[in-house]
Amino acid sequence: MKLTFTKMHGAGNDFIVIDAISQQVDFTPAQWQRLADRRFGIGADQILVVEKAQGAGCDFRYRIFNNDGSEVEQCGNGARAFVKFVTDKGLTTQSSIRVETMKGIITPRLEADGSITVDMGAPVLDAARVPFDAAGLGGWAEGQDTLWPLPIKYQGGKTVFVSVVSMGNPHAVQVVEDVELAPVLETGPLIEAHARFPNKVNAGFMQVLDRGHIKLRVYERGAGETLACGSGACAAVVAGIRRGLLDSPVRVSARGGELSIAWAGDGEPVMLSGPAVTVFEGEIEV
Numbered sequence: 001m002k003l004t005f006t007k008m009h010g011a012g013n014d015f016i017v018i019d020a021i022s023q024q025v026d027f028t029p030a031q032w033q034r035l036a037d038r039r040f041g042i043g044a045d046q047i048l049v050v051e052k053a054q055g056a057g058c059d060f061r062y063r064i065f066n067n068d069g070s071e072v073e074q075c076g077n078g079a080r081a082f083v084k085f086v087t088d089k090g091l092t093t094q095s096s097i098r099v100e101t102m103k104g105i106i107t108p109r110l111e112a113d114g115s116i117t118v119d120m121g122a123p124v125l126d127a128a129r130v131p132f133d134a135a136g137l138g139g140w141a142e143g144q145d146t147l148w149p150l151p152i153k154y155q156g157g158k159t160v161f162v163s164v165v166s167m168g169n170p171h172a173v174q175v176v177e178d179v180e181l182a183p184v185l186e187t188g189p190l191i192e193a194h195a196r197f198p199n200k201v202n203a204g205f206m207q208v209l210d211r212g213h214i215k216l217r218v219y220e221r222g223a224g225e226t227l228a229c230g231s232g233a234c235a236a237v238v239a240g241i242r243r244g245l246l247d248s249p250v251r252v253s254a255r256g257g258e259l260s261i262a263w264a265g266d267g268e269p270v271m272l273s274g275p276a277v278t279v280f281e282g283e284i285e286v
């Protein structure tokens with residue numbers, strides 16, 4: 001069958017976006033993997049699938065697949081691409097859209113100036129619900145946050161200290177001195193697959209430049225290091241504010257572009273803003 005798609009990105013985090021309202025889309029993990037493959041397929045960090053809403057009061061359902069074929073709960077940069085896609089394709093005329101994801105409802109909004117802001121919902125800060133297995137681990141308080149020691153098999157054995165946050169999907173965030181020198185590619189996979197995270201985890205490396213500006217790299221679960229991670233930016237800013245290092249709003253400089261995160265504190269939703277760009281449209285035989 002022939003599948004039409006749109007190639008998009010948000011700050012360099014790239015997506016294949018598929019309209020599954022007008023097309024039959026029911027692929028295996030191996031097929032998703034092949035579509036996202038940069039040599040044998042179209043190439044992308046994630047595939048975003050736009051479907052009709054299932055529940056009342058929602059406008060669409062939004063499914064997300066990592067480039068390893070796994071289906072996941074959340075994608076912040078993807079949510080902005082999603083809004084641009086449904087708007088450009090004439091699937092909605094609303095500026096505020098209620099979208100079902102695997103982990104709840106998110107509410108992205110197309111602003112009058114064309115920028116897109118996503119209400120990502122309130123972060124989950126209870127370690128067990130991230131999920132993170134803290135049994136027998138001595139975490140300690142820093143500000144309102146808890147830092148957890150995570151032993152990893154790197155350079156003969158190292159311990160990294162992480163904040164754990166769920167933005168619908170799990171994140172482990174550590175503060176590093178210089179993000180460009182941080183061993184993201186070496187330790188990212190070890191943190192991603194650490195036994196303390198039963199669903200695996202996205203590993204964030206944050207350098208604090210000042211109280212309103214961070215540099216961030218994220219080794220994404222199921223996708224490797226990407227040029228930006230929206231939910232990772234939210235998790236890093238939440239951890240930084242709770243640790244007493246940052247004040248909202250925070251500018252997040254990723255390798256692929258800039259994001260802006262605002263958060264009023266525990267129980268409040270995290271607001272994510274940033275770009276969404278269409279690169280090309282295409283058709284592929286699946």
Ligand SMILES: N[C@@H](CCC[C@H](N)C(=O)O)C(=O)O
Binds near residue numbers: 170202230
């Ligand atoms: N790029 C994303 C997150 C995509 C999902 C993530 N890799 C996971 O497995 O949780 C974003 O912008 O949030």
